[in-house]
Amino acid sequence: MDGFRAAPASLDRGSHKRRRREKLASTAATAMQNLSFRLGSIPVRLHLSFFLTAALMNMGLLDRDIVRLLAWLVIVLASVLAHELGHATAGLLFGLQPAIELHGMGGTTSWSASHRTSHVQRIIISLAGPCTGLLLGGLVFALGSRFSADFALGQWIVGSLVFVNVIWGALNLLPMLPLDGGNVLHSVLDIVTHGRGARPAHIVSLVVSVASLGAAFWMGSLWCGLLAAFFASSNWQWLSQHRGTASGG
Numbered sequence: 743m744d745g746f747r748a749a750p751a752s753l754d755r756g757s758h759k760r761r762r763r764e765k766l767a768s769t770a771a772t773a774m775q776n777l778s779f780r781l782g783s784i785p786v787r788l789h790l791s792f793f794l795t796a797a798l799m800n801m802g803l804l805d806r807d808i809v810r811l812l813a814w815l816v817i818v819l820a821s822v823l824a825h826e827l828g829h830a831t832a833g834l835l836f837g838l839q840p841a842i843e844l845h846g847m848g849g850t851t852s853w854s855a856s857h858r859t860s861h862v863q864r865i866i867i868s869l870a871g872p873c874t875g876l877l878l879g880g881l882v883f884a885l886g887s888r889f890s891a892d893f894a895l896g897q898w899i900v901g902s903l904v905f906v907n908v909i910w911g912a913l914n915l916l917p918m919l920p921l922d923g924g925n926v927l928h929s930v931l932d933i934v935t936h937g938r939g940a941r942p943a944h945i946v947s948l949v950v951s952v953a954s955l956g957a958a959f960w961m962g963s964l965w966c967g968l969l970a971a972f973f974a975s976s977n978w979q980w981l982s983q984h985r986g987t988a989s990g991g
């Protein structure tokens with residue numbers, strides 16, 4: 743239902759003005775929270791909450807060094823965007839139209855429902871993100887030390903780029919929905935069980951997310967703990983909603 747159909751028929755002129763003001767205020771608020779741009783044919787929406795999470799990942803910088811904090815935000819943005827572009831590029835190769843969203847939980851690449859993809863194509867698309875990050879991390883590690891050996895900030899930037907790309911790639915390979923590793927597990931189980939892989943995939947994801955929550959608590963990582971708790975909750979919810987169904991969707 744659009745706004746015009748929702749409006750009462752007897753809308754007066756004052757109400758029109760008020761609605762226009764409200765619409766402008768709402769548009770301005772949305773623009774302040776999101777930044778949209780395109781990379782080639784791929785639309786990208788960047789939520790400002792992304793930077794809040796990126797800062798939480800390295801809280802030690804918050805009260806120490808503004809230059810390194812800004813560099814850290816750019817490094818996380820570039821690394822997560824490279825990861826999502828890996829998914830998006832693989833999707834484009836299979837005829838999908840991707841859209842990227844960077845938000846407080848990291849990033850998501852979604853697709854227009856133009857056609858169904860095979861299990862193998864979905865596995866390739868899921869692996870393309872972490873593989874891009876791991877390759878990029880390896881490349882920066884191999885080349886970066888040659889150009890940054892002379893100054894400390896350069897060394898720190900290279901080290902951070904390698905760290906974020908490798909950690910982000912490795913974390914996403916955990917067999918835990920909705921991460922990439924969880925999606926690969928789901929597709930593999932679908933192949934093995936002829937389309938009945940959703941329930942076992944969510945059970946494994948719940949076990950891994952609870953174990954990750956314990957590991958985050960042990961490491962004292964607030965960010966990892968919040969992510970693991972969110973994933974444990976979403977997998978538990980899915981299993982509760984699909985209790986007793988044979989295929990689990």
Ligand SMILES: [Zn+2]
Pocket residue numbers: 825826829868871872914922
């Ligand atoms: Zn991914």
